[in-house]
Amino acid sequence: MRAIVVKGFGGPEVLELIETPTPEARRGQVRIKVAASAVNPVDVATAAGIMHQIGNAPERAQVGIGWDVAGTVDAVGEDVTGLAVGDRVIALLDRTGAPLGAYADYVVAGTHAVARVPEGVDLDEAATIPLPGLTALQALEALDLKPGDTLLVTGAAGGVGQFAVQFAAARAIExxxxxxxxxEGFLRAIGATHVVHRGQDLGEAVRAIHPGGVDAAIDAAVLGIAALDAVRNKGAISTVVGSVPHLRGIRVHNILIQADETHLAEVLGLVAEGFVRLNVAGSYPLERAGEAFTRFSARGVRGRLLIKP
Structure with missing residues (x-):
């Protein structure tokens, strides 16, 4: 099969298309014939060597690229129940720095990381879910908010932010x-009640709407203390990269994404019921993955970019 790997670190130029043996599904795993993978910031960071520099990936001669995958089960290993050959699925490959990633013709994944895609949900669009969808859901659940509570989402038009806005709106959170x-129009259309603009003093802009601060924040834009400043005393914040000081009694949740088939199925259910929309901005064949990286790194892409074998 074909796969995209890196054997040295840098920009799009280090992405290498190789021929490699097709992996076999082992105990507790399924093999997926890939329909599409999605480009994430962590993919670009892995290719650049950042994940290795910060100690989040082991040193090895070859590193696979890609975490998000959608496709069709074409083989099952021993002790697999609930999934069968022919099932349309999504999966999250969360083993940082593994020799092979989601940018490939086939991947293997443990059943804990795989969920069946409901009828009516487009498989390519479903490839946009796993990493940002799980990050947003796990960040929201950590905050333990109730209907009517208030939530700030930074970077709301980005991958994680879009999901966070829609998940919160589906739970009647303001x-x-x-x-x-x-x-602004897009964000209101997907469920935001209020929109504050980049470049404004975030704490002041939010407190002009809610003088005491919001009940909680999901800091998808990694603004750190500026996001914390918008949260009320004894509120809560979920960060997706790094952390913030524990000030004013605010609970701080550092979200470290983990594969979870139940959470994946929950997101897919919200999509199937029409509570969440998925956005694809473009797709590239496997051999043009470098072009996708270049476009992604240029910023300003509202939807997700796909890699298709």
Whole structure:
């Protein structure tokens, strides 16, 4: 089979298309014929060597690229129940720095990381879910909010932010979304009640709406202390990269993404019921993955970019 790997670190130029043996599904695993993978910031960071520099990936001669995958089960290993050959599925490959990733013709994944895609949900669009969808859901659940509570989402038009806004709106949580003026209409359409703009003093802009601060925040834009400043005393914040100080009694949750088939199935259910929309901005064949990286790194892409074998 074909796969994209890196054997040295850098920009799009280090992505290498190789021929490698097709992996076999072992105990507790399924093999998936890939329909599409999605480009994530962690993919670019892995290719650049950042994940290795910060100690989140082991040193090895070859590193696979890609975490998000959608496709069709074409083989099952021993002790697999609930999944069968022919099932349409999504999966999250969360083993950082593994020799092979999701940018490939086939992948293997443990059943704990795989969920069946409901009828009516487009398989390519479903490839946009795993990493940002799980990050947003796990960040929201950590905050333990109730209907009517208030939530700030920074970077709300980005991958994680879009999911966070929609998940919160589906739970009747009032969302204050931070984004560009150009994204305001889009953010309101996906469930934001209020929109504050990038470049504003975030704490002051949010407190102009809620003087005491919001009940909680999901800091998808990694703004750190600026996001914390918008949260009320004894509120809560979920960070997706790094952390913030424990000030004013605010609970801090550092979200470290983990594969979870139940959470994946929950997101897919929300999509099937029409509570969550999925956005694909473009797709590239496997051999043009470098072009996808170049476009992704240029910023300003509202939807997700797909890699298709």
């Amino acid at each position: 969302v204050v979304a931070q984004g560009s003026p150009e994204d």
